[in-house]
Amino acid sequence: MLNFKELPAVKKQLMKCVRCGKCRSVCPVFEEIKNETVAPRGHVFMVQMLRDGQVAPSRQVGEHLSNCLLCETCTVNCPSGIDIHELNAAARSYVYDKNKNAAKDLLFDKFWTNPSLIAAGVKCMSFAQKLGLQTLFRNIGLTKLLPGDLSKAEKILTSAPSRSARSRLAPVNAAKKDKKLRIGYFLGCATNVLYPDVALATVKVLVNNGCEVIIPENLKCYGLPHIANGKIGAARELMIHNIKEFQKYDPDYIITDCASCSSALESKNLEFLFAGSPYEESARQLSEKVMDLCVLLIEVLNIKIPEGSRASEKEPSPKITYHDPCHLVNAQGVSKAPRELLQRIPGAEYREMDLAQRCCGGSGTFSLTHYDLSMKILDRKMKSAQKTGADIIATNCPSCIMQLKHGVRLHNLSAQVKHPVEIISDFY
Amino acid sequence: MEISAIKSELIKILGKDKVLTDDLDLMYYSYDSSFLTKLHPKAPYAVVMPRSTGEVQKVTRFAYENNIKIVPRGAGTGETGGCIALEGGIVFDLSSWNDIDEIDAANMQVIVRPGVIHAELNKELNKKNLFFPPDPGSSLMCTIGGMVANNASGLRAVKYGCTEQYILGLEIVLPNGEIIKTGGQKTKCIKNVSGLNLNKLMVGSEGVLGIITQIRLRCWPKPKARGIAMAVFDDLDQAPAAVLDVYQSGILPSGIEILDSSAISAVNQYKPEINLPRAEAILLFEVDGNPPSVDYEGSLIKEIAGKRAVSVEWATDPQRMNELWEGRSVTATAAARVRADGTRVFAGEDIAVPLDKVADTLRQIRALAAKYDILVVNYGHIGDGNVHTAPVINPEVPEEVEKVQQLVHEIHLLAIELQGSTTGEHGVGAVRRQYAELEHGPAVKYMQGVKSVFDDKGLMNPGKLF
Numbered sequence: 001m002l003n004f005k006e007l008p009a010v011k012k013q014l015m016k017c018v019r020c021g022k023c024r025s026v027c028p029v030f031e032e033i034k035n036e037t038v039a040p041r042g043h044v045f046m047v048q049m050l051r052d053g054q055v056a057p058s059r060q061v062g063e064h065l066s067n068c069l070l071c072e073t074c075t076v077n078c079p080s081g082i083d084i085h086e087l088n089a090a091a092r093s094y095v096y097d098k099n100k101n102a103a104k105d106l107l108f109d110k111f112w113t114n115p116s117l118i119a120a121g122v123k124c125m126s127f128a129q130k131l132g133l134q135t136l137f138r139n140i141g142l143t144k145l146l147p148g149d150l151s152k153a154e155k156i157l158t159s160a161p162s163r164s165a166r167s168r169l170a171p172v173n174a175a176k177k178d179k180k181l182r183i184g185y186f187l188g189c190a191t192n193v194l195y196p197d198v199a200l201a202t203v204k205v206l207v208n209n210g211c212e213v214i215i216p217e218n219l220k221c222y223g224l225p226h227i228a229n230g231k232i233g234a235a236r237e238l239m240i241h242n243i244k245e246f247q248k249y250d251p252d253y254i255i256t257d258c259a260s261c262s263s264a265l266e267s268k269n270l271e272f273l274f275a276g277s278p279y280e281e282s283a284r285q286l287s288e289k290v291m292d293l294c295v296l297l298i299e300v301l302n303i304k305i306p307e308g309s310r311a312s313e314k315e316p317s318p319k320i321t322y323h324d325p326c327h328l329v330n331a332q333g334v335s336k337a338p339r340e341l342l343q344r345i346p347g348a349e350y351r352e353m354d355l356a357q358r359c360c361g362g363s364g365t366f367s368l369t370h371y372d373l374s375m376k377i378l379d380r381k382m383k384s385a386q387k388t389g390a391d392i393i394a395t396n397c398p399s400c401i402m403q404l405k406h407g408v409r410l411h412n413l414s415a416q417v418k419h420p421v422e423i424i425s426d427f428y
Numbered sequence: 429m430e431i432s433a434i435k436s437e438l439i440k441i442l443g444k445d446k447v448l449t450d451d452l453d454l455m456y457y458s459y460d461s462s463f464l465t466k467l468h469p470k471a472p473y474a475v476v477m478p479r480s481t482g483e484v485q486k487v488t489r490f491a492y493e494n495n496i497k498i499v500p501r502g503a504g505t506g507e508t509g510g511c512i513a514l515e516g517g518i519v520f521d522l523s524s525w526n527d528i529d530e531i532d533a534a535n536m537q538v539i540v541r542p543g544v545i546h547a548e549l550n551k552e553l554n555k556k557n558l559f560f561p562p563d564p565g566s567s568l569m570c571t572i573g574g575m576v577a578n579n580a581s582g583l584r585a586v587k588y589g590c591t592e593q594y595i596l597g598l599e600i601v602l603p604n605g606e607i608i609k610t611g612g613q614k615t616k617c618i619k620n621v622s623g624l625n626l627n628k629l630m631v632g633s634e635g636v637l638g639i640i641t642q643i644r645l646r647c648w649p650k651p652k653a654r655g656i657a658m659a660v661f662d663d664l665d666q667a668p669a670a671v672l673d674v675y676q677s678g679i680l681p682s683g684i685e686i687l688d689s690s691a692i693s694a695v696n697q698y699k700p701e702i703n704l705p706r707a708e709a710i711l712l713f714e715v716d717g718n719p720p721s722v723d724y725e726g727s728l729i730k731e732i733a734g735k736r737a738v739s740v741e742w743a744t745d746p747q748r749m750n751e752l753w754e755g756r757s758v759t760a761t762a763a764a765r766v767r768a769d770g771t772r773v774f775a776g777e778d779i780a781v782p783l784d785k786v787a788d789t790l791r792q793i794r795a796l797a798a799k800y801d802i803l804v805v806n807y808g809h810i811g812d813g814n815v816h817t818a819p820v821i822n823p824e825v826p827e828e829v830e831k832v833q834q835l836v837h838e839i840h841l842l843a844i845e846l847q848g849s850t851t852g853e854h855g856v857g858a859v860r861r862q863y864a865e866l867e868h869g870p871a872v873k874y875m876q877g878v879k880s881v882f883d884d885k886g887l888m889n890p891g892k893l894f
Contacts, residue, residue: 015823016771019461020761021505025545025568034524035448035477036456036504045459045469060452079698079761080771 004094005051008275009086014051016080017044023074023084028359029067032376038067040074040084047091062095062230067370069363069377070228071326086272089227096230108231113220113238115166115189156367156406165192165199166215173203173213180210180301184251184289186242186265187215188222188258190398198398201425202257202293208428209301216245222264223273224327225364236273239264243279243286254289255296257419259328259397260364265290266332292328294396294420298337305427307346317347320423321390323381323404324357325397341420342394346427351388355380360395362403374403375410382407385415394420429494431473438474438518441486448475457501457512457519463775463832464509464859466823472499472513477521481599481607481641484520488639489605491518491887498603499889500635502542502574505566507774508857510578510634514891520639522573528552529642535616537596539644542573558647561588563683564853565757573640578855579632583757584714586811587682588648590853592631596620599642600630603883611644618646629878634855635889637882651716654682655726655744656752658704659711659737664688666736667709668786671810673732674713675783679725683714684811685756688790690766691807691818695755698762702755707738711810712756756807763805763818772805772818775859776836779843780814780852792842793817800835802828814852856893864894 004010023040024030036042043065049055065088074084096104165187183206191199206213219242223235242265246254256262266287274280297303320342328334335357343350361367361377381404385393393404393415404417429437435449448454451471458469473496478484491498497517504511504523513519526543533556540549546560547567553559564570564582574580576598581590596618597611610626630637661667671684687695687710696704704710711733715725722744730740743749763772781789790806793815797804808816817839821828840850840863850860850867864872872894882888 012769016764018761018764018772018774019459019466019504020566021461021503021569022566022761024503025547035475035521037448037453039456042456045456049455055452055455064452079758080764081698 004090006276007090007272009083009272010047010051010090013082013087014044014048016082017041017048018080019045020079022077022079026073026077028071028073028361028377029069029373031380032373033067037064040068043068043088043091044082044084047087050091050094057095057098059095059099062092062099065092065095067373069326069359069361069366071359071363072330073326073359076330083272089232090272092228092230093232104229104231108226108229109234113234115192115220156402160194161196163196165196166217168196169199169203169215171215171217173207173215175210175212176207178210179212181212181252182249183211183213183296184246184249184254185213185215186219186222186254186256186258186261186290188256188261188398190402191257195398195401195419198257198401198419198422201419201421202255204425204428205297205303205421206255209297209303211301214249214251216249218245222261224260224264227264227273228364228366232273235264236277239273239283240279243282246286246289247282251289253291253296253300254286255291255293257293257396257421259292259325259332260399262290262292263327263331292332292334292337292396294338294341295334297421298340303344305344305346305424307427317349318391318423319349319351319389320345320392320394321351321353321385321388322356322420323353323360323385323393323395323400325395325400326359326363327397329357338394338396338420341424345424348423351390353384353388353390355384358384360400360403360407362397362399364399367399367403367406378403378407378410382411382413386411386413390415392423393417394423396420429496434494434496434518435474437490438476438487441490442476442478442483446477446479446483448477457504457521460504460506460509460511461774462507462509462857462859463773463823465512466773467829470512470514472519473516475519475521477524479525481601484601484639484641485605485607487518487520488601488603492604492885495885495887497887497890498639500573500577500639502571502577503545503566503569505570506574506578506857507777507854508851508859508892510855510857510889510892511574512858514858517887522639523571526571531556531558532616533558536618536647537616537644538647539642540572541642542571542576542640544572546570546572546575553647554650557650559650560594560645561648562591562594563588565760567757572643572645576631576640576643577633577635579853581809581853583683583685583753583809585809585814585853586684587680587716592628594646595627595631595643596646597644598627598630598640600638601641602638603885603888607641608638616644632855634857634893636879636893637888651682651718653719653722653744654714654716654749655722655742656749657713657715657726657729657733658741658743658752659713659729659733660705660707660739660741661709661711661736662707662738664708664790665787667711668783668790668810670711670733670736671786672783673736674729677728677732679715679728681713681725681729681811682716683712684809685712685714686710686806686808686810687712687756687759688806690803690805691759691763694762694765694805695759697765698758699751699755702751704755705739711737712752714753759805759807760816760818763807764820766805767803767820767822770803770820770822772820773823773832775819775832776839777816777818778814778851778854779817779839779848780812781843781846781848783813785846785848786810786813786815789815789842789846789848793839796835796838796842800831802832802835809852812852813848858891861892861894868894
């Protein structure tokens with residue numbers, strides 16, 4: 001595998017930064033902190049200093065680099081065409097390799113690579129919540145003993161369901177009516193354990209639209225949390241495992257309901273992970289089949305949502321707004337399909353929010369490691385959402401769903417946060 | 429005073445949240461957009477982020493009493509090293525001090541703090557049907573304070589001029605901590621010839637006289653209509669000639685921009701949807717005003733420029749106009765797209781020449797680029813003779829760095845030889861001060877004398893301007 005200094009982004013792109021500062025005008029973190037130490041061009045500068053040996057890869061440098069959501073807003077706005085988030089991720093990994101942390105290794109190498117352990121962990125959490133232990137621990141101040149921002153961030157995790165999606169879904173789900181496509185469903189960890197209803201809705205909508213849905217049993221995490229936390233090697237191993245799993249089924253498309261999962265599997269990211277690797281070609285082939293669920297429903301299947309069969313017809317028609325997950329709109333350029341899908345919902349009224357494409361501050365583990373900063377970014381998002389007067393804030397990324405649900409609680413809003421597929425599954 | 433003592437004193441004065449003292453944090457203040465700091469970044473002793481005139485005054489007094497140099501900084505988008513503490517000292521990061529104190533629509537003015545972003549200001553003024561006309565390419569990120577310090581202008585300087593024309597008054601903290609107001613202590617009038625014009629002295633002083641803490645700006649009514657004519661040329665020489673033709677027909681467009689063939693290519697690679705035609709040069713004429721006059725001027729430009737151009741497109745559709753104008757405004761950084769293993773460097777990028785010498789200038793720059801075998805992208809505000817040259821090199825190849833520095837030096841000398849200036853709007857900073865004597869002769873001595881009146885200890889942004 002290529003070392004840090006040989007990575008394509010580091011080798012070819014560093015010198016392209018002219019420090020014009022356009023990234024300062026779009027970065028959600030910069031908007032809150034407003035000094036150069038968090039400007040995306042500052043991260044690019046620090047990566048250059050690291051590469052040139054002007055700065056040692058210390059833990060402190062790692063902390064500076066972590067002040068970035070990896071939301072890719074700077075990347076899509078960079079006039080010089082620099083993949084700023086990739087440079088940051090590559091540098092995080094380089095720094096982490098020199099400053100290993102046993103607890104982090106355990107979390108990302110042992111726990112987060114093992115779906116059974118993740119499911120068991122969430123089950124324990126759910127059990128503890130049912131017994132009221134989470135509330136008890138908060139009341140007696142035990143949660144304050146958690147390290148760093150985690151003592152505050154544990155509040156984001158609430159109401160974990162007792163049963164995972166995987167335990168409620170068959171590995172092979174036959175198409176109702178004529179089979180049009182064979183779909184490999186990349187059921188991500190968060191949807192599986194935290195939002196199983198999204199997975200159930202996904203399968204329900206797909207099989208009702210002529211898709212056979214296969215959920216490979218041995219899938220592991222897609223690796224983005226590992227990339228964000230400086231564990232590129234672990235991310236690469238996970239991806240190789242997943243590539244081999246999908247090769248067994250030869251699906252027409254590989255879909256996911258999670259923007260982060262699909263972004264991790266898309267071509268640019270795989271090139272970053274696999275440059276110079278023997279898996280480069282198979283990774284490329286896999287990425288060509290990867291598609292976000294909403295894109296499949298609109299652009300491939302062009303579904304018509306059946307009218308009059310809504311489960312709860314007596315409810316008034318909802319007003320729906322949409323938040324663009326960064327890993328969908330920035331990483332994959334997808335913004336039309338989810339809106340189109342929501343606008344096809346019979347009787348629903350779609351309301352666009354201001355700055356829908358602005359990050360919600362969730363960004364995977366960012367809200368856990370940088371809770372206070374993440375909440376400031378979330379505040380802006382919740383104000384935009386609230387202004388629409390929507391009953392439902394729709395978004396298609398479990399990390400965003402978790403963050404927005406937390407925002408709804410913090411701001412005492414009555415709106416529900418849902419994946420688009422959850423809303424339309426009511427009509428089937 | 430030891431640097432560590434300076435740091436702890438600053439924390440005592442402003443509190444921990446408004447001071448950066450950590451060596452790693454300070455490195456982020458070692459650069460701006462200049463090629464100079466790309467090659468030689470230089471970190472300050474400390475960074476302060478004051479949010480009131482009183483806080484600026486406290487730090488300045490401390491620096492004055494202890495003979496510490498001070499350097500004001502906006503968004504760090506300058507191209508001359510002007511906001512870098514090249515001789516050490518304290519950097520004042522004023523970019524987070526972004527309050528719009530008052531929009532006084534009745535008196536056609538706005539009062540702002542130095543960190544307000546240009547585009548944000550115009551967004552707010554737009555709500556009152558007003559605007560602040562100077563339009564730099566860096567509108568989304570540059571600060572009003574930085575614009576005043578550099579007397580910035582941009583794409584619409586042809587009709588609307590530079591920042592200096594809009595300054596009604598300034599609040600300045602001098603190096604000794606004294607606070608003065610230029611343009612009258614209490615006045616809110618928009619016409620004022622009382623006293624020596626210190627507004628004009630301060631505008632473009634690049635931080636060598638004092639720190640700007642408040643700005644009273646003149647605003648103008650926002651024009652109701654706008655249109656853009658794009659003229660395409662297969663002969664570079666015809667483009668400057670068409671500009672002169674348009675002027676002589678009695679029309680004053682709000683902007684006249686040129687992109688040469690390499691700039692066209694860069695824009696198309698950055699934003700393919702803009703789809704500029706391949707040509708030797710493109711001119712973009714922007715006209716604004718009332719709808720009938722915009723239509724009239726547009727059709728006249730089409731007719732006049734059409735005599736020399738291969739084709740002329742007249743656009744009033746907002747989407748197309750935005751595409752064309754955005755295409756021009758991103759050229760500065762998109763220039764790097766013309767070479768896969770290269771980047772544009774901000775050096776020798778801002779000469780201004782008399783209007784009747786633009787064609788000659790462009791020809792000679794091309795010849796110089798060929799002499800040094802360096803790819804060059806040319807674009808700029810041709811309507812006021814301001815040519816932006818973007819050399820595209822691989823800055824990690826020492827021979828290319830050496831060659832580009834020679835090229836840039838020759839471009840600066842060329843500008844002076846052609847009765848022009850080394851800088852039309854970006855300023856002098858550290859990178860062009862070597863030409864001060866050549867450009868201004870004995871006047872430099874008086875410039876230095878003026879500086880010493882305000883800055884008797886020579887602490888304000890040393891090593892800049894002259």
